[in-house]
Amino acid sequence: MSKEMKQKTLAKIRKHLGFSRKEFAELLEISLPSLKKYLEGDVVIPDKVMAKLQSLMKFEHSDSPLEGKVDFLRIRFKTFDYEAVIRRVLKLEGKPFVSLNHGQYAYDNIVQFNHIKVLYSSKDVDMGVLVELSGQGCRELEYYFEVEQSGRTWEDLLKDCFAFEKKYMALSSDVKHFLKFTRIDIALDERFLKKGNYDLLVLKEKREQGLLRTKSKSFKFIDSDSNGQSSGCSIYFGSRNSPIFLNFYEKDLEQSAKLDLPLEVVHDMYGFKNRYEVRMSDNQSDLFVREWFYQRENPVQKAITIINDKLHVFSKTKGQLHLDHDWYRLMGSYESSKFVVEPQEFIVGEKEYRWYAQIASARKYLEKLESITGERRLKMIDDEAEVSEAKRPELIYLAEQKGVKDFVL
Known part of the structure; x- marks a missing residue:
């Protein structure tokens, strides 16, 4: 192994195992000044040091490799234009994002499509727009990557984030730190x-x-x-x-x-x-994502x-x-x-079916009860029930997707 290869191997393993130079020197049973010389390429690393390193690294490959995925992501843009973020970054234009009647994290507006959430401030541009993808939201976005966005990847999403920032900054150069990845979970x-x-x-x-x-x-x-x-x-x-x-x-x-x-x-x-x-979170998550994208790590x-x-x-x-x-x-x-990615389609009504399965026995009980008492309270409840405002866009969107004509709520 060449001098340069030994140096790169030593540095790479130290970084991967997360040891400081002092800790790594103790592990290799050498002095800290010697390790510094080895890492900086001043001297050739002795074979006995490389042998010690190999003995430390004699780990069998796991039969169960770790499978890693993005499991939470928050991205903040300093703009009021949340629709542009949906269109140009998420590429989910036309999806039935529903406006919620409450705020969160001091944001006064939220629109949500399934588990994909977009929060925005109508007053503070520094807060701007916040995209929040829960674990389920990540899986759903991966589904749209694969099925509707020509095999788009997470790296493509990051590329579009930076492209959006670049175009916006060309118009508003006075805005600082326009884009920030405020949280990521792996x-x-x-x-x-x-x-x-x-x-x-x-x-x-x-x-x-x-x-x-x-x-x-x-x-x-x-x-x-x-x-x-x-x-x-x-x-x-x-x-x-x-x-x-x-x-x-x-x-x-x-x-x-x-x-x-x-x-x-x-x-x-x-x-x-x-x-x-x-x-x-905060600067740590922002640094992690930028190194992932720019250094291809x-x-x-x-x-x-x-x-x-x-x-x-x-x-x-x-x-x-x-x-x-x-x-x-x-x-x-x-x-x-x-x-890895684990794309999962959000099926309209699935959550409600699961909820109904939990109370179906109660309804069956009431039907039997009314067959004895002659009451018709269940029918009265059903007749007065209406689809909530928040759920209507989902049904309209599904009807359009399925080609159902003259659909009436």
Whole structure:
């Protein structure tokens, strides 16, 4: 291996594992001045140092690579023209965005299409327009990327954000910081393996043993249950107001309790075990997205690097401290992760059908009751019911899509 290749390898691994120069020097059992010389290319890195590095990095590739995706996104534009944002950035012109009768985050106006939300201020241009995509909103937008926007990608969306900023700034150069990505969450899912997955409880135990070192001041472990059924443990690093907030939890147990399904069914249907969430906000999220776009960095690898920077996990053998094999086979290998999309169509009426399924037995009971009493209160209620103003645009849009003529609400 050439001198330059050794230098690049050493620097790349240090950054990926999230160690400071001092910590990395201690791990390699060399002096800090020596490491600085190696990283800066002043001297050739000795073979024994590279051998030590290889021994630290001998992690088997995980049989369950982490699958990462955008799971929350907020983008702020300093403009009052929310319709231009919908048209030029989201490219959802013509969709039935419904105006809500309340505000949020000090914004006085909200329009929403399914789970895709656009908030805007009518008075403060610095607040401007805020696009908010929840996890479900991200999945729905990915559906429109794929089905209606010619295979558009997240990178294309970012490109359109910057193009919108550039055009606006050409007209209003006095506006500063026109575009900001105020929050982004990257969710990393560890797929379920029959032979076993990483046990999150081990992180709690290692912390108690002094084998987990973290830069986060706040650490919280919660082992919860729902109606006597375990809904899994969760571990939090940092606070929700921190620029970086980490949340690891047993997603399979959470979904099993939430959906009231046997754990085996959840594994068969969804295939996941643990979830590792990296939540970034304010300047940290803005920097993350800009580096993703301009430096063409893999967002999943970037998220893993943030996790590795925030916490280091060790094991001890015969009094010797070394990197924990099970943790770093998941978080340490470059080949153990990939960026994915999970497009999901929002089906009009699906939420209402699910709600109705919960009360259908009550209606059946009332029908039987009225067959005995002779009352007709159900019919009176049905006759007086009307589709809410908020739901009407959905039905009109669906009727147009399905080619239903003379549709009447």
